[in-house]
Structure formats: C-alpha cells, structure tokens
C-alpha cells in the first residue's frame with residue numbers, strides 16, 4: 341500500500357484520503373474545529389487543522405489537512421513553529437469576532453472552542469471581541485435559542501438540519517456575506533417565525549459553541565420545588581435512563597433509573613413517576629384506534645389499498661406534518677403522546693384517587709427531546725384556555741445542570757425505586773418507545789395479542805429493530821389478515837413514504853415516525869459529543885432492548901396499572917372520557 345510520513349511516522353494511504361483522515365487512522369492528533377466526522381462535514385472555515393508539507397525545492401507548504409489529499413511519499417509535520425504560530429493566529433481571529441463571555445455561556449465547561457484554544461496553545465487573545473460584527477440573539481422559538489455572537493460559522497447546524505430532517509425542513513441557512521455572514525432562518529426573520537423548523541434540537545447537538553442552545557428552564561423547576569403549596573410530579577421519559585450516563589462519566593447506555601429517582605428525591609420532589617406507564621396507555625388508545633380503522637377498512641373492502649396511519653407521539657414529527665406536509669394531518673393518529681397523556685392523567689385521575697388538590701399539582705417532565713417543550717405549550721392540548729397539563733419540560737442536558745446545581749454527582753448516588761406503581765408500573769413494550777421501531781413493536785405486541793386471541797408466546801418483531809432508516813414488516817392480525825407496517829427515523833427519510841401516500845401507492849397500513857436519529861435515544865436534548873453517532877446511540881439502543889427483555893410484563897395490555905386506570909376512571913380505551921383527555925387534534 342502507498343505510504344506517506346507524518347511527523348516521521350510512516351502511515352498507510354487509502355484511496356481519496358485527506359491528510360487528516362490518514363493521520364487519524366494512524367492515531368496522530370491534528371486539532372480541528374469546524375470539521376464533524378459523523379456528518380462527513382469539513383467546510384474548511386476554521387483553518388485550525390493546519391499542517392506543514394515539505395516541498396521538493398526545500399521549501400514548505402502550510403495547508404489545511406481536512407481538505408488536502410495525501411500523496412504517496414509526502415512528508416508532513418503537524419507541530420512546526422510556523423504551524424503553531426498560524427493556528428494561534430487563526431484562533432485569535434475567531435475570538436476577535438466572538439463574545440467571550442464564558443461564565444454565563446450555555447456551553448460553560450463543555451466548549452469545543454475552548455478546547456481548540458487549548459490544543460493550539462493560545463496565549464491570551466489580545467483582540468478578543470474587538471471586531472464583533474452586528475450579530476443577532478434570538479429567543480423567539482419555543483425550545484431553541486440562538487446567539488450569533490457565539491457563532492464561529494462552522495456550518496454544522498445547517499448541514500445536520502438539512503441531512504437529518506431533509507430539504508423540506510432545512511430551516512437554517514447562511515445569510516449576509518463577507519465579515520457579516522451569519523447563520524439565519526430560511527424564509528423567516530426569527531427562529532420563532534420559521535415555518536419549517538420542527539424544534540428537534542439536532543442543531544444544538546452539533547454546535548461547537550454556545551451559539552445554538554436550548555431554552556433553560558432549570559430555575560422554573562427550582563421555583564416549583566421551593567414552593568410549599570405545590571405538589572411536584574416528575575415524569576421520566578423512556579430514553580432518559582439510558583441516555584444520561586455519559587454526562588456523569590459512566591459508560592454510554594448504563595441504566596441509571598434508580599439514581600435519577602434518588603437525585604430528584606434529594607431535590608425535594610414530591611412524586612417521581614414514569615412516562616413508560618403512559619406509553620402503555622398510548623398503546624391502548626392508539627392500538628384501539630388503529631384496529632378500529634382497519635376493521636372499518638375491512639368492512640368497506642379497502643384493506644388492500646391502505647389508508648396509511650402515522651404515529652403521533654414524536655413532537656418533531658407532528659411539527660413536520662403540520663408545517664411541511666399538512667395534507668398528512670388526516671393520516672396522523674389522534675392519540676396524544678405519552679408525555680401529554682401522563683400529564684392529563686396526573687391532573688385528573690391522580691388527584692381524584694389520592695385526594696390531592698388538583699390545583700396544587702405541577703407536572704415536570706424530564707425528556708431527551710427539545711420539541712417536547714414545544715408540545716407542552718400546544719393550545720390544542722389545553723383542557724381550559726391557558727391551562728397546560730405539562731408545566732415544565734427539561735431536556736437531559738438541563739436535568740444534568742439541575743443535578744450539578746444541586747451539588748450531586750449522579751454516578752455516585754444510590755438507587756431509589758419510583759414512588760408508586762400507580763402511573764409508574766410499565767411493560768417492556770413501553771421501554772422500547774425510546775428507540776426507533778419501539779412504538780411499533782409495542783403496538784404490534786398488543787394488537788397481535790388482541791386480534792389473534794393468543795397473547796402468548798410473544799411473537800418476535802425483529803424486522804422493526806435496529807437502526808436502518810426505513811424498516812418494514814408484515815404481521816398477521818387475526819381476521820384482519822396480513823397488515824403491512826413501516827418504521828422511519830429522521831424526517832429526511834419520511835419524504836418517500838409521504839410521496840407514496842400522495843400518489844396512492846403506499847403499501848403500509850401503519851407507519852411509525854421519529855424525527856431524531858435512532859429515535860428518542862438520539863434526541864436533541866441528549867448529552868453532546870463529537871462521536872455520539874458513532875459510539876453512543878448504538879449503546880443506548882442496545883440498553884433499551886436489554887431492559888425490555890428483563891421486564892416481567894412485556895405488553896401494554898397486560899399492565900395491571902393500565903387495566904386499573906380503565907376500570908377505575910376511563911371505562912374503556914376510546915371511551916368518551918378517554919377521547920377528551922387522551923386524544924387531540926392538529927393545527928392546519
């Protein structure tokens with residue numbers, strides 16, 4: 341194989357290798373900033389990854405290693421005095437147009453720009469902030485925040501939005517030119533006015549600085565915990581227990597459910613309960629709804645040419661339908677998400693069965709998701725004008741800050757059990773919600789058990805597992821016969837399915853869509869890292885399958901606390917009260 345030399349070390353060259361790639365494979369470090377390997381993104385805008393190449397005439401070329409092809413026999417040096425001098429100069433220029441107000445920055449303690457400054461050995465940037473262009477701050481969106489004065493124009497956010505959510509979303513774009521060039525919103529003056537942003541938060545996962553962050557609601561939670569007249573009810577999403585570990589130095593995918601409960605109890609939480617329970621309720625409502633639709637179709641003789649139904653629990657996906665594909669609204673299930681179902685029942689059934697004053701209850705959810713903040717504010721979920729069922733939503737990154745601000749280290753905490761079986765006891769199916777294919781698998785467990793009148797053994801639904809972008813399978817549902825389902829994650833991948841629905845050629849009866857890579861475990865509110873897509877999402881997904889396999893109850897309809905909810909309060913799935921509290925309409 342052809343070889344070149346980096347710092348005197350002989351390295352193997354593969355076809356189309358850049359100097360950076362060959363160096364990385366050989367374990368040789370070159371500092372980078374704008375580059376993002378998981379997206380194959382190297383815009384070459386930061387110019388930190390400089391290296392020195394020996395020329396035949398005895399001179400030297402200083403080039404950016406991320407976009408320079410490595411040639412056989414090349415002699416490359418990564419740390420010459422000239423390389424280091426120019427890297428420092430580049431950093432100084434970046435800081436000249438940067439608001440270096442680190443102590444109050446959302447990335448305090450976890451900033452890629454600071455890391456790059458350390459790598460290049462920056463010795464005081466004398467022009468820091470001296471050439472700050474006129475850049476905007478934007479707090480108009482429900483979940484996302486933008487501070488242009490922190491932006492270094494690496495363009496990762498633009499790229500991730502376009503690639504993960506597709507060209508129909510592509511909410512971020514480069515506006516203005518020259519030194520005033522900055523990230524802006526496609527077709528809108530502010531983030532809140534964007535007709536295409538679905539608030540998925542993927543952009544905040546890749547931003548190297550504090551330019552893109554999430555609306556921080558930690559203080560709202562401290563206020564509620566402080567208020568003696570308030571009963572705080574926390575709900576923990578299925579993905580949180582397997583996605584927070586790395587923020588406290590534990591291996592990705594470690595299940596820290598018991599430690600989360602302990603942390604919240606030490607903060608003074610009154611009740612700590614589980615969104616997995618209401619995920620089981622979602623399956624009862626959604627499963628009943630879909631089976632009814634399928635039975636109607638069978639009676640009308642239209643089952644062969646299916647009217648495709650989509651799941652509705654992912655708020656990024658619901659935003660996508662409303663904003664980008666409103667003609668799909670009739671295809672969305674009317675069942676609310678587990679977060680919304682939990683909150684509605686925490687304010688109605690819970691006070692009734694426990695003699696609490698419903699007015700005292702505040703629901704705080706801990707989610708892997710940024711769009712859940714948006715969902716919590718939906719007018720169409722209000723029972724009375726202005727009254728929200730979900731009071732505060734914290735992403736995992738905010739929850740991490742809340743734990744640190746309380747002076748706790750999650751990794752060192754003992755385990756505590758959730759408060760009660762009521763609104764907590766869950767099936768394995770509910771745990772599966774945390775990853776792509778999980779809502780479908782949980783729904784299939786219950787739908788196939790009901791229609792085939794043979795609840796055991798649990799049929800395997802391997803086809804909807806894993807991380808492929810579109811998965812499909814056929815299941816036999818009793819007298820309904822064979823039903824075709826599909827599972828999609830990342831909205832960029834759903835365009836094809838929507839296209840088929842529009843053309844009348846879609847073969848699927850029921851489709852699960854999750855906006856984020858790998859589903860909720862890859863949510864926009866999860867811990868960040870430059871290698872998360874490579875290293876962490878798979879571990880979180882395996883952990884989800886593992887927890888499910890060990891749970892004593894595997895299917896939602898077998899959950900005694902769900903059965904009790906219907907006996908005690910709602911009557912039956914799809915009842916009038918169930919419709920009032922657990923279903924919704926969408927914004928056209």
Ligand code: HC0
Nearest residue numbers: 577578579653677678679709860
């Ligand atoms: Fe999810 Fe959910 S599974 S969207 O990814 O359906 O956020 O974890 O809480 O609501 O249960 C997120 C995760 C949830 C909801 C559930 C669904």
Ligand code: SF4
Nearest residue numbers: 501537538540541543
């Ligand atoms: Fe794009 Fe999601 Fe960021 Fe909106 S929140 S700009 S849709 S990546």
